[in-house]
Amino acid sequence: MFLRNRTPIRNQALENALFARRAIIAFVGVIILMFVLLFNLYNIQVNSYDKYQTQANGNRIKVIPIAPNRGLIYDRNGTILAENKPSHSLEIIPEKTKDLTATIDALEKLVTITDEERERFLKSAKRQRRFKSIVLKSRLSPKQVAQLSVSLHQIPAARIEARLKRHYPFAHILTHALGYVAKLNKKDQARIIAADEEATYAATRDIGRLGIEKFYQKLLHGQPGYREIEVNNRGRVVRVLNEVPPEHGQDLYLNLDINLQKKAYQELAGRRGSVVAIDPNNGAVLAMVSSPSYDPNLFVHGISGKNYRALLSADKPLINRATQGTYPPASTIKQLMSLAALEAKIITEKTSIQDPGWFRLPNVERPFRDHLAWGHGKVDVYKAMLKSCDTFFYDVANRLGIDRISNFMDRFGFGQKSGVDIYEEKQAIMPSRAWKRARHNQPWYPGDTISLGIGQSYWTATPIQLANSTAIVAASGQFFTPQLLGASQWANGLLQLPADERPPVTLKNNYNWKIAQKGMWGVVNTLGGTAYNVFKGANYVSAGKTGTAQLISIAEDEKYDENKISERHRDNAMYVGYAPFDKPEIALTVVIENAGGGGSSAAPIARKLFDVYLAQRSTAPSLVTNQKNSLQVNAAGHTQ
Incomplete structure (x- = not known):
């Protein structure tokens, strides 16, 4: 018996109810989504307007x-x-x-x-x-x-x-x-x-x-x-x-004077050396020359490899010899050794010794020779500076000892950076017992001290240190940090920027300054002085000290002959001085490498620089020091 296929009976009311429920759910979902969309639009366009506007502008506007x-x-x-x-x-x-x-x-x-x-x-x-x-x-x-x-x-x-x-x-x-x-x-x-x-x-x-x-x-x-x-x-x-x-x-x-600067550069004439000039009254650096030099314009646009390699020569033009060149100060410090001995009461103004042409330590066979083989005879502190007598200062150094020498010279800035307002500076060497032990792991020997008396041995100094120590002597102890900057331009005029004045170098007896100054005066103004012939006829009075720095040792039985020595081993020529003598306005150092005697090579340059500077000082008043209504600010930033 077979069953007939029957068509399912549809419940229209049930389907309509189901469709209505689904439609309502869909409609509610759409409404919810619309509210979410509107909320997000509001949040983006109103609440977060600044944020997105900034991002949009960042893509469109550039600063x-x-x-x-x-x-x-x-x-x-x-x-x-x-x-x-x-x-x-x-x-x-x-x-x-x-x-x-x-x-x-x-x-x-x-x-x-x-x-x-x-x-x-x-x-x-x-x-x-x-x-x-x-x-x-x-x-x-x-x-x-x-x-x-x-x-x-x-x-x-x-x-x-x-x-x-x-x-x-x-x-x-x-x-x-x-x-x-x-x-x-x-x-x-x-x-x-x-x-x-x-x-x-x-x-x-x-x-x-x-x-x-x-x-x-x-x-x-x-x-x-x-x-x-x-x-x-x-x-x-x-x-x-x-x-x-x-x-x-x-x-x-x-503070630089371009006329003085040009003259110094011209006189060095490309030789290896340096000139530094300072105003003893305020620490202003009037000239700072290092030779040989180079054209800085090459670096502004990017120096070529060829031009840069040319600057890497044996003459080292890239080095600032004024602040980075370290030299034995030689006899240019004999006035300072005199001050140290006077302060320690090792000598007096009237103390004299007999100079046979050499000095010998007790129980030591090797003598320390004077530059004058037969000696200078009877020598006091004035004649010792006038003639640059080595024997006198050998004896002074021996009696002072390394500790007193080192401590005294520290007060004049040796072995320290001068603080001049450029970064390129060396502190050079003011030797001491501790320094030698640290550097060479050796004790200090008496023979080391003897050579310090004439500015040799381990002692080195930069030209700016020598110029500043000379300015201190000229100013009877007044001590400034050397400064290149004199003033800056502000809306209300020039803002003066004086150099820092440091604690002065004080002596137990201020008359000792006069002795050192008189000794330097004699070098220039007394017949027989090592710079007398150079400054003869000048229309001003100056003071100074020559120096000849020996770079290599000469055997005891040999005589110095520059013709037998390679050019770079020859003596350095040096001179320190100041002028005018009664009211100093300029103190300077001249150093010429391997040029021989300080009196014959360095002193003539100093004479020409004094001539130029002192001749123009009354006719060309400085903008830096003659602004009547300008403010003054020291290096620490305090208005004066």
């Missing part, structure tokens, strides 16, 4: 920093020493060319492009954004600018840009005092990041590398401005929205 113009540098009389001059460069925008090499080749037909310039450009092109221009050739001459301007319309990717670049009009003459600026490198950037100064240097291309330019970088740099620009999605500028100009760096007025 471009603007580098400030670097402050200018002048000498004490207003002569410009460092300026900013327009410099033209040939640049390429990589985005505008499909073939950089072909573009460079095309430009090479118009102007010479060296392999080094080509290589440097291609390296920069890999690091920088393609829509930014990159320098291919800098320091274009007017002729090159003209040649390029005629044809550049055929090369759309290339253009000529003019920017202000540092320029040093006196070039070699001031290099070691001013220093120079150079392009920021990785080390500079690391220091800037460590100091949290990225915003300050965001647009800066160059930074002070040496000398005044480096020491006063923050004053000279100024404060950057900025430009708000609108850009498209490819980073191209659409329009400028706002601009805040940068603040110009402060102009600096140095």
Whole structure:
């Protein structure tokens, strides 16, 4: 028996109810989703408006920093020493060319492009954004600018840009005092990041590398401005929205006298040596010359490998001999040895010894010879300085001993950095028992002390130390930290920046200053003095001390003959002095390496420098020291 197929009976009411429930659920879901959407729209467009508007503007608006113009540098009389001059460069925008090499080749037909310039450009092109221009050739001459301007319309990717670049009009003459600026490198950037100064240097291309330019970088740099620009999605500028100009760096007025500086550089004539001149009344550095020198402008635009290798010569032009050159002070410290002996009461003004031409320690066979083989006869402190008698100072040093000598010379700044306002400085050596033990692991011997009496042995000094110690003697103990900067330019005029005055060198008997000064006076003004012939006829009275620093030992039975000695082993010529004698205005040191006698080689330069400076001082008043209404601030920042 078979059953028939039956069609299921539909319950229409039940289906309608099910459909209604589903429709209601769907409708509620849609409503909920609409509310979620509206809530999110409200949250994005109202509650989070500032956040997303900032992000949108960040993609559309860029803030471009603007580098400030670097402050200018002048000498004490207003002569410009460092300026900013327009410099033209040939640049390429990589985005505008499909073939950089072909573009460079095309430009090479118009102007010479060296392999080094080509290589440097291609390296920069890999690091920088393609829509930014990159320098291919800098320091274009007017002729090159003209040649390029005629044809550049055929090369759309290339253009000529003019920017202000540092320029040093006196070039070699001031290099070691001013220093120079150079392009920021990785080390500079690391220091800037460590100091949290990225915003300050965001647009800066160059930074002070040496000398005044480096020491006063923050004053000279100024404060950057900025430009708000609108850009498209490819980073191209659409329009400028706002601009805040940068603040110009402060102009600096140095204590240097450019006429004195030029004369010193001229007189050294390329020989290895240095001149430092200081005003004993305030510590102002009037001249600081190191020779040989080099052109700092080479570093401003990026020095070539060839030019840099030329500076690595045996003459070491990169070294600032004024502050980094260390020399045996030789007889230029005999007035200080006299002071030490007078203070210790080892000698008096009237003490005299018999000089046979040599000095011998008890139970020691080897004599310490005087430069005059037959001796100077009866010698007191004045004659000892006048004739530069070694025997007298051998005896003085022996009786003083190393401890008293070292402690006394420390008070004049030997063995210490002078504190002059540049970073490139050595402290040289003021030896002591502890120093020799630490350096050579040896005890101090009596023979070591004897040679200190004439500024030899382990004792070394920098020219600025010698100049400052001479200024202290000239000023009867007044002690300043040497300073190159004299004032800076502010809105209300020049802001004076006097040097720090340090605790004076005090003596138990102030008359001892007079003895040392009179001894130096005799060297220059008494017949037979080692500098008498050089200063004879001068229309001012000065005081000084010659020095001849021996660099190699001579056997006891041999005589010094420079013709038998290699040039670089010959004696250094040295001179220290000050003028005028009654009211000193300038104290100086002249050092010439391997030039022989101080009286014959160094003293004549000192005479010419005194002539120049003292002749002009009344006719060219200093801007730095003659501003009637200027503020004065010391190095600690306190207004006076």
